[in-house]
Amino acid sequence: MxxxxxxxxxxxxxxxxxxxxxxxxxxxxxxxxxAHQFExxxxxxxxxxxxxxxxxxxxxxxKNSERLFPREQFGHWRHSREExxxxxxxxxxADATGLTxxxxxxxxxxxxxxxxxxxxxxxxxxxxxxxxxxxxxEAVDMIQHAHEQGYETxxxxxxxxxxxxxxxxxxxxxxxxxxxxxxxxxxxFGHLYREQLDRLYTKYSxxxxxxxxxxxxxxxxxxxxxxxxxxxxxxxxxxxADATMAGLGRGAGNCPMELLLGFLxxxxxxxxxxxxxxxxxxxxxxxxxxxxxxxxxxITGQLNLHPRAAMEFRAGETPDDYVSFYDEIVNET
Numbered sequence: 001m002x003x004x005x006x007x008x009x010x011x012x013x014x015x016x017x018x019x020x021x022x023x024x025x026x027x028x029x030x031x032x033x034x035a036h037q038f039e040x041x042x043x044x045x046x047x048x049x050x051x052x053x054x055x056x057x058x059x060x061x062x063k064n065s066e067r068l069f070p071r072e073q074f075g076h077w078r079h080s081r082e083e084x085x086x087x088x089x090x091x092x093x094a095d096a097t098g099l100t101x102x103x104x105x106x107x108x109x110x111x112x113x114x115x116x117x118x119x120x121x122x123x124x125x126x127x128x129x130x131x132x133x134x135x136x137x138e139a140v141d142m143i144q145h146a147h148e149q150g151y152e153t154x155x156x157x158x159x160x161x162x163x164x165x166x167x168x169x170x171x172x173x174x175x176x177x178x179x180x181x182x183x184x185x186x187x188x189f190g191h192l193y194r195e196q197l198d199r200l201y202t203k204y205s206x207x208x209x210x211x212x213x214x215x216x217x218x219x220x221x222x223x224x225x226x227x228x229x230x231x232x233x234x235x236x237x238x239x240x241a242d243a244t245m246a247g248l249g250r251g252a253g254n255c256p257m258e259l260l261l262g263f264l265x266x267x268x269x270x271x272x273x274x275x276x277x278x279x280x281x282x283x284x285x286x287x288x289x290x291x292x293x294x295x296x297x298x299i300t301g302q303l304n305l306h307p308r309a310a311m312e313f314r315a316g317e318t319p320d321d322y323v324s325f326y327d328e329i330v331n332e333t
Contacts, residue, residue, distance in 0.1 A: 015234065015235075015263055015264050015265050016264065016265035016266050016267075017239065017266070018266065019239050020234065020238075020239045020240075020241065020264065020266065021056035021057065021239060021240055021241075022055050022056050022057070022241050022242075022243060022257075022260065022261070022264070022269065023055075023056065023057040023058070023059060023102070023216075023240065023241070023242045023243075024046065024050050024055050024057065024058045024059065024242075024243065024244065024245070024257060025059040025104075025218075025242050025243075025244055025249075025254065026046050026058075026059075026244040026245045026248050026249075026257070027042075027043050027046055027058075027059065027060055027061055027077050028059040028060065028061050028062060028077065028103070028104055029059075029244055029248070029249040029250060029254055030244055030245075030248035030249055030250075030285075030291075031061060031062075031075065031077050031078065032249065032250035033248075033249070033250055033251075033289045033290070033291055034075075034288065034289045035073060035074045035075060035078070036061060036062070036074055036075035036076065036077040036078040037074075037075040038075060038077060040087065040088050042281055042285070043060065043077065043088050044088050044089070045277055045280070045281050046058065046245065046277065047060075047088065047089050047099075048273075049245070049273045049274055049276070049277045050099055051097055051098075051099055052270065052273035053257075053261065053269060053270050053271070053273040053274050054098070054266075054268040054269045054270055055099065055257075055269070056098070056099065056100060057099065057100040057101070057102055057126060058099060058100075058101055058102070059102050059103065059104060059128065060077060060080055060085055060088075060089075060101055060102070060103060060124075061076070061077030061078060061079070061080040061103055061104075062077065062078050062079065062080060062103060062104050062105070062106065062110075063079065063080050063103045063104065063105040063110055063112065063115045063116060063127065064078055064079060064105065064106055064109045064110050064115075065109055065110055065111045065115075066079055066111075067111070068109055069109075079115075080103040080124075082117070082121070082122055082123070085101070085122075085123050085124070086123060089101065089123055091123070092123040094125045100125040100126050100152070101123050101124050101125060101126070102124060102125065102126035102127065102128055102152075102154075103124055103126075103127060103128070104127075104128040104129075104130050104156070105127055105128070105129055105130070105142060105146070106130045106131070107129065107130065107131035107132070107135035107138045107139050107142060108131075108135055108138065110142070112142050112145060112146075113145065116142075116145060116146050116149055116151070117149065118149050118150055119149055119150030119151045120150060124151065125151065125152060126151055126152040126153065126154065127142075127146035127151045127152075127153055127154075128153070128154040128156055128184075129142045129143050129146065129153060129154065129155055129156065129180070130156040130158055130186075131155075131156070131157065131158065132157075132158055132159060133157065133159075133163045133167040133168070133170070133171050136157075136170065136171045136174045136175070137174070139155065139174075139175070140174055140175070140178055143155060143175075143178045143179060143180045144178060144179065147178075147179040147180075152181055153178075153179060153180045153181060154180060154181065154182040154183075154184055154216065154240075155175045155178065155180040155182070155183050155184065156184045156186050156216075156218065157171050157175075157183075157184070157185075157186060158186050158188045159186070159188040159189060159306075160185060160186055160187065160188070160200065161187060161188070161189055161191040161192055161196070161304055162188075162189065162191075162304055168200075168203065169203075169207070172203070172204065172207035172208070173207065175207075175208075176207055176208055176211050176213075177211070180213060181212075181213060181214060182213060182214045182215070182216045182240045183204055183207075183208055183213050183214075183215055183216065184215075184216035184217065184218050184240065184242075185197070185200050185201065185204060185215065185216065185217050185218070185233065185238075186218045187218070187219050187220055187226075187229065188220060188306070189220065189222065189300065189301060189304055189305060189306060189307065190219070190220035190221055190222025190223055190225070190226065190251075190252055190293075190297070190300075190301040190307070191222065191223070191301050191302070191304040192219075192225070192229055193225070194225075194228070194229065194232050197229050197232050197233060197236075198232070198236065201215060201233060201236045201237070201238065202236075205236075205237065214238070214239045214240045215233070215237065215238045215239070215240070216238060216239075216240030216241065216242065217229065217230050217233035217234070217238045217240070217241050217242065218242040218254075219233075219242070219254065219255050220249065220250075220251070220252055220253070220254060220301075220307075221247055221249075221252040221253045221254060221255070221292070221293045221297075222251065222252040222293060222297045222298060222300060222301025222302075222307060223293070223298060223301040223302060224293045224298075226247065226252075226253070226254055226255040226256075227255050227256060227259045227260065227263075229255075230242075230243070230255040230260060231263060234263075234264075241255070241260060242254065242255065243255040243256060243257040243259075243260045243261075244256070244257060245257050245258070245274060245277055245278065245282065246258070246278050246282045247291070247292065248282070248285065248291060249291060250291070250307065250311075251291065251297050251300075251307035251310060251311055252291065252292060252293040252294070252297035252298075252301065252307065253291040253292055253293070257274050258271060258274045258275060258278065261274060290314060294310075294314070295322045295325075296309075296310035296313050296314060296322065296325050297310050299322075299325065299326055299329055300329070303329060303330075303333055305329070305333070309329060310325070313325045
């Protein structure tokens with residue numbers, strides 16, 4: 001044992017890895033349940049919390065088309081205009097703060113050729129490209145464009161539980177030579193169990209071998225496995241993990257940040273700022289929006305379905321008639 005090691009460092013349950021980075025996607029993913037109509041004060045509170053908690057990256061919103069998502073219907077964080085971001089975070093400096101700001105651009109939904117401006121002129125330092133398997137060609141172009149503009153990039157293949165092995169292989173083969181720094185396993189429907197996640201991690205890491213790419217994990221909580229699956233991915237070797245404050249996110253939500261930071265043993269991460277945010281800001285958010293692993297989301301997760309049906313049901317006239325929802329969904333599938 002060297003001078004830099006302690007008994008705790010040798011313990012079998014230790015999860016500390018200095019190269020493991022945590023990304024907060026509270027505003028981006030959480031905005032899917034309120035059309036990104038967050039007040040500036042909440043976005044600033046999340047930003048301040050990320051700084052105080054030692055979180056590595058914060059996803060402030062989308063870089064998606066104002067033609068498809070009109071500003072009169074969607075909040076600032078669907079588009080992440082530079083003036084809106086700077087109004088909240090000022091002249092953010094990633095080098096000075098240790099926090100990288102990022103935005104997500106969806107293939108098929110983003111005017112990325114014009115919306116993704118040079119990184120030198122932006123508070124953003126990373127662009128995450130989200131795409132379905134059939135959109136991989138556009139995703140490759142988007143990643144290249146963002147890289148040429150000076151951004152760090154991530155590739156997020158969505159709905160991986162709902163495509164074939166051949167489709168996954170085709171996507172991984174296309175992404176491997178791109179400048180994306182991370183290939184993310186995205187459980188969009190909250191359908192994956194540990195065994196499936198293990199197979200996907202093995203497949204992703206083998207396909208990215210020799211490229212220098214990290215493997216990331218973005219889990220949804222339809223079957224209350226988002227935290228467990230995030231832990232599993234980390235144990236397998238994933239060094240990029242997504243989470244949201246209180247699990248805030250579309251439908252069943254995401255891996256809760258407060259649980260993830262408690263699992264990690266890196267002393268740079270601090271839980272108290274997150275707990276404070278949960279106390280001071282989340283009750284107000286819960287007054288107007290709903291998220292969490294409710295029964296309808298459990299059902300769609302088990303059936304490997306997009307949660308939109310459950311979201312529509314919860315917004316209807318009989319949101320607690322779970323049997324009716326079950327019968328309807330099962331008969332349709």
